[in-house]
Amino acid sequence: MAQQPETVAVDGAELHYKNVGRGPALLAIGGAGAGVLEFRRIARRLAKEFRVISYDRRGTLQSTGRTDRAMDVGQESCDIVALLDTLEVRQAVVFATCGGASVGFDFIARYPNYVRAYVVHEPITIRILPDVDEQQAFFQGLCRLNERQGPVAAYMAWTNSIGLDSEPTFGRRSLARAKRDGDFVFSHQIMEMVEFMPDLAAIKEAGTCTVVAAGEGSLSGNYCYVRIARAMADTLGCALATFPGHHHAYEDRPDEFAQSLAETIHKFCPET
Numbered sequence: 001m002a003q004q005p006e007t008v009a010v011d012g013a014e015l016h017y018k019n020v021g022r023g024p025a026l027l028a029i030g031g032a033g034a035g036v037l038e039f040r041r042i043a044r045r046l047a048k049e050f051r052v053i054s055y056d057r058r059g060t061l062q063s064t065g066r067t068d069r070a071m072d073v074g075q076e077s078c079d080i081v082a083l084l085d086t087l088e089v090r091q092a093v094v095f096a097t098c099g100g101a102s103v104g105f106d107f108i109a110r111y112p113n114y115v116r117a118y119v120v121h122e123p124i125t126i127r128i129l130p131d132v133d134e135q136q137a138f139f140q141g142l143c144r145l146n147e148r149q150g151p152v153a154a155y156m157a158w159t160n161s162i163g164l165d166s167e168p169t170f171g172r173r174s175l176a177r178a179k180r181d182g183d184f185v186f187s188h189q190i191m192e193m194v195e196f197m198p199d200l201a202a203i204k205e206a207g208t209c210t211v212v213a214a215g216e217g218s219l220s221g222n223y224c225y226v227r228i229a230r231a232m233a234d235t236l237g238c239a240l241a242t243f244p245g246h247h248h249a250y251e252d253r254p255d256e257f258a259q260s261l262a263e264t265i266h267k268f269c270p271e272t
Helices: 036-046 073-086 100-110 132-149 151-161 166-188 190-195 200-206 224-236 254-268
Strands: 006-010 013-020 025-029 051-055 092-097 115-121 209-215 240-243
Touching (some): 092 100, 100 190, 100 200
Parallel strands (some): 025 051, 092 115
């Protein structure tokens, strides 16, 4: 069982990844500022039946490649191809959450042959919503807050907006992430993630098994990513699965979250 984190070089970046377990490949794509560390708990649990691959997206956490340009979602998809090719993975189940869903949607549209199934958890692709202008203004406000008061204040405003008590949910690790990568994320990634509109026609045409998921706690509110999840499921004509907890349940409730993810893959995409 591979346990040691490794790196792969691609287009001016060294991508840090971790590869653990055996079985069908399961690639995890984190949201803004999230990667290997955030997925380590669910990876350990899922490794009993999947080969779990997690990575730090370019320019964040332990991966290099940071620039002063806006995030290029297409480049992020190329990064995944390089990672999977390095690991000799021909097809993977892809799991993505929050802003990472934009990367996952782009990847499945560009490289459908690499994707066995796609489980997307609480995406923030706001262009599918009727109140896109309001949502866009909110995220632009977070970016301005970062400029005025710094990334911790912007992250706190985000967690408060989604119904989470900032202090216990944020935690020391998230605070450290915000201090280290937050300015880069708010300056060069957030708007590109939330404003990205997936090529839904291409995804439908690919015919890849796709499931949209939202947490039971999230579904009790009217948060933008819950409304996006419902709209995406309706548009793609796929299932809307219920996961435990709230937006960060993969960290807060890893046992239940990992179990729900595995059960969802087996139920809706049994060929995996």
